[in-house]
Amino acid sequence: MATGKDGFEALTIGRRVTFSKTISESDVYLFAGITGDLSPNHVDEEYMRKTPYGRRIAHGALDSAEKNAGLAMEYLREIGESFASALS
Helix, strand or coil: CCCCCCHHHHCCCCCCCCCCCCCCHHHHHHHHHHHCCCCHHHHCHHHHHCCCCCCCCCCHHHHHHHHHHHHHHHHHHHCCCCHHHHHC
């Protein structure tokens, strides 16, 4: 049940969306478990201290997934639907 503009018509060229979320240690470990990507650069702090990075880094795909979630929520807000009603 959308109000106002529906679908892609709700998107405008040049529109900016801001989304903020701190990626936690739990996020990284859960993502590693789901994807099977247990590379030491994501899950081994001691190993990563010896590298130029100096600490673990989150999966790039996790970052992409978070961005997609933020964009999806903003898009659904823009067309007047709640995220919950879109899933039902």
